[in-house]
Amino acid sequence: MNLRLWLAGLDPLLLNLMTFALLSLEGAGIPGIPGVIPMIAQVATIDAGHTTLLSAVLWGVLGNWLGSALGYTLGRWGGQRLPARWRAAVQNERNEVLLAHWGAPLIVVSRTVGSLRTPVTLLAGMTAYPWPKYLALSLLGAALHVGVWQTLLWRFGPALLPVLEQRGREMLLGMGALAATVLALRWWWNR
Template identity: 35%
Template structure:
């Protein structure tokens, strides 16, 4: 998907809806979350979007999506998880993530593609008090949507036409994520380098 072309095609309402669906519904895994925010920041730096309107659309989409996910989890819970075909390993990873970080998982979760869709739902499922969830999700949405978009805007404003190279930027981000995951698996003992002796 050409994310920059997508953003320009759908406009402000479209980027609001994209973030809303990704954070509020368990079927939103396929949507361009982080890459969308990066594209918005770069396009705003290139004067193809108005930054303030885009930031507001992203923020509101994330806040409302998080709360939709929370109330779906509270009302429907495990039944919807099975119907949404969420992979068991993704669900288990999210549970471990929440157990490790507790309420902070709501602040950190938006930066992780699978977690930002599942964490609000699980918070509702376990019936976390809504006022606490709302405040944390508000902060998490603010840090994710405004932070990543403004960072991309700043970098894009310093390097002209950087939006043309968004795929290289995203590829570098994916490569870093894969390398980090491999390193963590290696440290956990799930990988063995060739020639390494064990036992």
Template identity: 30%
Template sequence: MAPPLPGPLVHLAPLLTHYGYWAVGAVVLVEDFGIPAPGETILIAAGIYAGAGQLNIVAVTVIAFAAAVIGDNIGYLIGHTGGRAVVHRWGRYVYLTPERFRKAEEFFTRHGGKIVVVARFVEGLRQVNGIIAGTSGMPWRRFLVFNAIGAALWVGLWAALAYTAGTHITAVYAVITRYQLYALIALGVLIAALVLRHLLRRRHQE
């Protein structure tokens, strides 16, 4: 029996239960060429399932890696062949406005190839880094190398952490249940402190 997924992962349970590896590959793939999809979230959820014995962690890792690399290369192809005109025309449908794209492209150009690796771990950049690499004129082979390195690190990190959590899912839930009240209190105090800080800053500026 598949383990219950915690909090924000719970909505992915039916998808993983019915489609398994196909779900992992499809969601990671489409996220990586710009379509808003929970690629990172489903990778973590699949890792937990694997740790609980419902999926094979090697298969999850290989499929997620392949989907990530292929998805980014589709993005590169879109950017390389269609250029900014495609982004400006269709980007708004995937929440990629011209302003957001301009800022991302400037950041990308400033940091060069290494940002392809780093972008894998940054929400927003992960979805468009292939497109930006294509529009900015980065050589495809260079992009492919950095992209593969980033995908390997990203998949390896989240799959390993999630798999470890999945193998100890009963203990994890016991800890969550035991300390959730304290965590909620701490979160409430933190939010109150941030609001107070914001109000004091506004008063000081006035």
């Protein structure tokens, strides 16, 4: 099966909606959501002339931004329902001082850095970071994150797709073996 032809044959509207949905989940801070996958699929449809780079970026930015707003809302109105241990890990004086001092750049950068996305988003909501300011910074971060990634993938993706098609299975098995090894070592270490 030719991956590029299969991806190019996808309905652009359906792909845009899936991009929006997956990047909303990723933007909300749900760990393990592969936001780059729909962006790679967008590359094939852009390359085939079924959509444009601007359209792909727009759907991705809107999805990531909506997810960020949902994550903030969860922190703001649902944060008190989190287990006390989780709240203590996120909502402590050190983090609140960090957000007060570096809030703007942290919110922008957290859109791209997955390990920051969830704690910064929840902390901003839990500490009642100003909503309009958060939305503006989150939009800037989403535009930078999706815009840079989608543009780089658009530029270099056509060369990447054949490699994924040829070596994707081996890469997936290798990542699975690496994850299993890390989990086994962690289990052994904590035993």
